[in-house]
Amino acid sequence: MEYLLEVKNLTKRxxxxxAVNNVSMGVKEGEVVGLLGDNGAGKSxxxxxxxxxxxxxxxxxxxxGKEVIIDSPMKAIxxxxxxxxxxxxxxxNLNAYSNIFLGREKLxxxxxFINVLDNDYMIKESKGVxxxxxxxxxxxxxxxxxxxxxxxxxxxxxxxxxxxxxxxxMDEPTAALGVTEQKKVLDLIRLLRSQGIGIIVISxxxxxxxxxxxxxxxxxxxxxxxxxNIKETNPDEIVSLIVGAEKVSEKICPADRD
Amino acid sequence: MSNMVTQRNGIxxxxxxxxxxxxxxxxxxxxxxxxxxxxxxxxxxxxQVILINSPFILLLALAExxxxxxxxIDLSVGFVMGFASVVSAKLIAxxxxxxxxxxxxxxxxxxxxxxxxxxPGFVNGVLVARLKVPPFIATFSMLGITHGISELLIKGVxxxxxPVLAGKIGNGSLIYIVPGKTVSFFIKPLIQRGGNLIEIxxxxxxxxxxxxxxxxxxxxxxxxxxxxxxxxxxIDAAIRAGIDVKNHLIKIYMxxxxxxxxxxxxxxxxxITGKADAGTGFLLDGIVAVVIGGASLYGGIGSxxxxxxxxxxxxxxxxxLRMLGFPTFYKYILVGIVLIFAVLVDKLFPExxxxxx
Numbered sequence: 001m002e003y004l005l006e007v008k009n010l011t012k013r014x015x016x017x018x019a020v021n022n023v024s025m026g027v028k029e030g031e032v033v034g035l036l037g038d039n040g041a042g043k044s045x046x047x048x049x050x051x052x053x054x055x056x057x058x059x060x061x062x063x064x065g066k067e068v069i070i071d072s073p074m075k076a077i078x079x080x081x082x083x084x085x086x087x088x089x090x091x092x093n094l095n096a097y098s099n100i101f102l103g104r105e106k107l108x109x110x111x112x113f114i115n116v117l118d119n120d121y122m123i124k125e126s127k128g129v130x131x132x133x134x135x136x137x138x139x140x141x142x143x144x145x146x147x148x149x150x151x152x153x154x155x156x157x158x159x160x161x162x163x164x165x166x167x168x169x170m171d172e173p174t175a176a177l178g179v180t181e182q183k184k185v186l187d188l189i190r191l192l193r194s195q196g197i198g199i200i201v202i203s204x205x206x207x208x209x210x211x212x213x214x215x216x217x218x219x220x221x222x223x224x225x226x227x228x229n230i231k232e233t234n235p236d237e238i239v240s241l242i243v244g245a246e247k248v249s250e251k252i253c254p255a256d257r258d
Numbered sequence: 259m260s261n262m263v264t265q266r267n268g269i270x271x272x273x274x275x276x277x278x279x280x281x282x283x284x285x286x287x288x289x290x291x292x293x294x295x296x297x298x299x300x301x302x303x304x305x306q307v308i309l310i311n312s313p314f315i316l317l318l319a320l321a322e323x324x325x326x327x328x329x330x331i332d333l334s335v336g337f338v339m340g341f342a343s344v345v346s347a348k349l350i351a352x353x354x355x356x357x358x359x360x361x362x363x364x365x366x367x368x369x370x371x372x373x374x375x376x377x378p379g380f381v382n383g384v385l386v387a388r389l390k391v392p393p394f395i396a397t398f399s400m401l402g403i404t405h406g407i408s409e410l411l412i413k414g415v416x417x418x419x420x421p422v423l424a425g426k427i428g429n430g431s432l433i434y435i436v437p438g439k440t441v442s443f444f445i446k447p448l449i450q451r452g453g454n455l456i457e458i459x460x461x462x463x464x465x466x467x468x469x470x471x472x473x474x475x476x477x478x479x480x481x482x483x484x485x486x487x488x489x490x491x492x493i494d495a496a497i498r499a500g501i502d503v504k505n506h507l508i509k510i511y512m513x514x515x516x517x518x519x520x521x522x523x524x525x526x527x528x529x530i531t532g533k534a535d536a537g538t539g540f541l542l543d544g545i546v547a548v549v550i551g552g553a554s555l556y557g558g559i560g561s562x563x564x565x566x567x568x569x570x571x572x573x574x575x576x577x578x579l580r581m582l583g584f585p586t587f588y589k590y591i592l593v594g595i596v597l598i599f600a601v602l603v604d605k606l607f608p609e610x611x612x613x614x615x
Contacts, residue, residue, distance in 0.1 A: 074500055087494070093491035093492075094491055102484075105481050116479040117481065
């Protein structure tokens with residue numbers, strides 16, 4: 001199957017430091033790709049080039065078969081690539097549906113010339129997307145600050161999905177959550193996959209990644225060091241790939257020379 | 259945290275509801291208390307006196323409501339008000355001297371003052387939004403600048419020589435009733451000496467009240483209001499949601515200056531003088547009213563109507579103490595105590611903050 005997102009030979013330098021060096025990878029529709037690597041391996045930089053935060057110094061990005069130039073976060077959103085950062089970017093003083101529609105509020109006219117917020121419409125639509133994602137939230141009118149970490153994550157995800165994200169990039173989606181909530185978010189990721197959305201998950205929690213991902217891409221010091229199907233690998237191998245243990249490099253180097 | 263909130267029982271919920279409305283309960287109790295001690299307090303005239311004294315604090319508090327919701331503060335509103343009073347008084351007097359008729363001088367003077375009056379806000383907004391100057395510093399500098407310019411304009415005295423009409427407008431009322439004879443709006447009917455004339459709703463209250471109605475609506479029901487809350491709640495989220503945060507902040511500070519300017523113009527119409535320090539006392543009252551109204555100085559929380567309740571708590575205290583013969587200083591002490599109380603309620607009972615918008 002063709003890739004939904006494919007990056008080819010992406011490179012990013014900060015001064016003399018090569019943060020991402022010649023990395024190629026892809027995500028298919030309805031596929032979860034785990035992006036793994038130690039701190040400073042270049043995962044975030046790679047992702048930020050796809051989400052429009054950084055401009056690559058070299059390489060190409062293809063989305064839905066066409067080459068795209070993503071020069072701003074708004075551009076990424078406009079072509080249906082949504083990124084969920086760890087801080088979720090929710091306004092905690094606003095309620096769930098206001099956050100889902102933030103910046104893209106639905107308006108209606110009163111007295112034929114005054115534009116006001118169409119709250120009923122926004123509530124109805126938000127309910128629809130939450131139902132689709134099987135998310136339960138006590139009340140859509142509750143401020144985000146009244147919700148738990150998992151519920152906030154769910155609201156942030158629903159926002160992306162409501163605006164028709166085809167590719168969802170999640171940065172440490174389970175990091176700040178309790179065990180039950182982690183499980184719910186992982187279930188949500190599986191549900192999104194079943195609905196045909198391509199997902200890239202960055203995480204340090206190997207167990208979580210193994211439980212949802214179809215494929216793993218491992219980075220070290222700015223380079224992609226390995227790519228594994230989840231069925232053909234195990235956590236031990238992945239850990240040694242991440243830290244760059246001796247026997248693993250032996251295993252990979254011959255392949256690289258081909 | 260969510261479990262704690264959802265599991266509360268009926269009585270607890272009742273007290274929470276009651277507690278979250280402490281400001282309005284405090285206002286009602288205060289009004290009852292004062293009207294028992296001093297019978298004239300809640301009389302027709304007693305209420306009119308409160309309304310006549312209300313416009314400046316109402317307008318400055320309205321200005322602070324918007325700024326504080328975005329997480330900022332505007333310390334310049336007091337002296338922008340003074341600046342506007344001086345500019346409008348000077349302009350009106352100038353136009354009269356130039357030979358324009360009184361009404362036209364007043365209208366032209368007011369319009370030009372409104373335009374000049376939003377400049378300090380524009381500068382504040384650019385400093386805060388584009389040049390990342392902390393609001394406290396930016397607006398504090400503007401406080402000094404507007405104060406200095408006003409004093410220069412009037413050379414340290416006051417701006418006078420207003421046409422009589424100005425005072426008539428500023429001390430007029432919305433409705434006049436001559437019992438058994440006529441009812442008129444805005445225009446004071448001629449009455450015989452000793453005749454009975456009832457004046458209802460002073461103009462200086464009606465004008466701010468119209469702005470309050472409009473801007474309460476804007477804050478609660480429109481995209482502009484929603485973005486104001488979003489900027490104060492999480493500025494990064496607002497930026498990532500595509501909101502033009504910088505321009506929004508500039509508009510907010512201009513709005514703040516606009517309200518202060520209107521306050522300054524009303525001051526001239528009421529007292530027929532322009533003074534550099536016309537608004538000095540109202541800055542603190544305005545900020546206090548917003549905080550009593552439950553707004554968070556960290557931004558994101560607050561509402562126009564709650565601010566108005568805060569304003570009337572201060573006005574009731576002020577007027578009640580005056581009627582009982584206490585010097586004004588007692589008001590400052592009481593307002594200070596109420597402010598500390600308001601902040602403590604917020605700190606000790608965070609559940610009181612409404613969980614819904």
